[in-house]
Each structure stands twice: as C-alpha cells, then as structure tokens.
Amino acid sequence: MTTSLELIDGGRGETLNDAVARRLRGQIAEKKLSASAIARAIGMTQATISRRTTGHTEFTLNEVQAICDSTGISLEYLMTGRKPRPDGGPDGGVKAHSHE
Numbered sequence: 382m383t384t385s386l387e388l389i390d391g392g393r394g395e396t397l398n399d400a401v402a403r404r405l406r407g408q409i410a411e412k413k414l415s416a417s418a419i420a421r422a423i424g425m426t427q428a429t430i431s432r433r434t435t436g437h438t439e440f441t442l443n444e445v446q447a448i449c450d451s452t453g454i455s456l457e458y459l460m461t462g463r464k465p466r467p468d469g470g471p472d473g474g475v476k477a478h479s480h481e
Contacts, residue, residue, distance in 0.1 A: 398439045401459050405445075406434050408454045423447040 395403070409416060420430040423444065432438040449456040458464050 397460075399436050400462065401440060401445060402434050402436045404459050404462065405448065405454070408452075408459070409434070412452065412454070414452060419448060419452060422451040 393400075408414075409419070416430050416434065417427040419425075420427045424447075425444070429438075433440050433444065445459060446456060448454065449459065455465050
C-alpha cells in the first residue's frame with residue numbers, strides 16, 4: 382500500500398520542501414527555463430531562488446504559487462509528484478470506444 386508521504390517523496394524519505402525543490406529543479410531543466418529569469422519574474426533575487434531550489438532555505442507557499450503562475454509549472458506536480466492529466470479526468474483524456 383502506498384502512503385500519501387510516499388507519493389510526495391517517492392519513497393526517498395525527504396521533506397516536502399526538499400521534494401518540491403527537487404521537482405522544481407527538474408521542471409526548470411526540462412522546460413529549459415532560467416532560474417534568474419524566474420527570480421526576476423517573481424521579484425526574488427537569483428541568489429534567493431538558488432537557495433530555495435537547492436533546499437538550503439524553504440519555499441513559502443506564496444513563492445511556489447508565484448513560480449507556478451509565472452512558468453506554467455503545475456502546482457499539483459510540485460506538491461505531490463503527480464502530473465495532471467491532459468483533460469483533468471481520471472482516464473487522461475482517453476475516450477472509451479463503444480462496441481455498439
């Protein structure tokens with residue numbers, strides 16, 4: 382049985398803040414974003430965002446929300462590790478075929 386905490390940290394035993402920082406680093410790299418551009422967009426210095434994304438300083442929820450708003454990164458993914466489905470539904474947008 383998978384616990385909620387295992388979904389958040391992937392069984393790594395990390396804190397939620399560490400998991401968010403790890404996922405954010407991954408999304409920044411995957412989307413080829415600049416940490417300094419993100420920092421400027423949300424009114425943070427590059428040094429501050431660096432401390433947050435490396436886990437040296439914890440994010441506030443407002444900072445995480447601002448980053449998501451300015452980059453299009455999913456808040457749900459950063460917080461839980463679950464990527465949202467394309468249509469938001471449980472089947473990922475796949476329509477069932479009827480056999481009538």
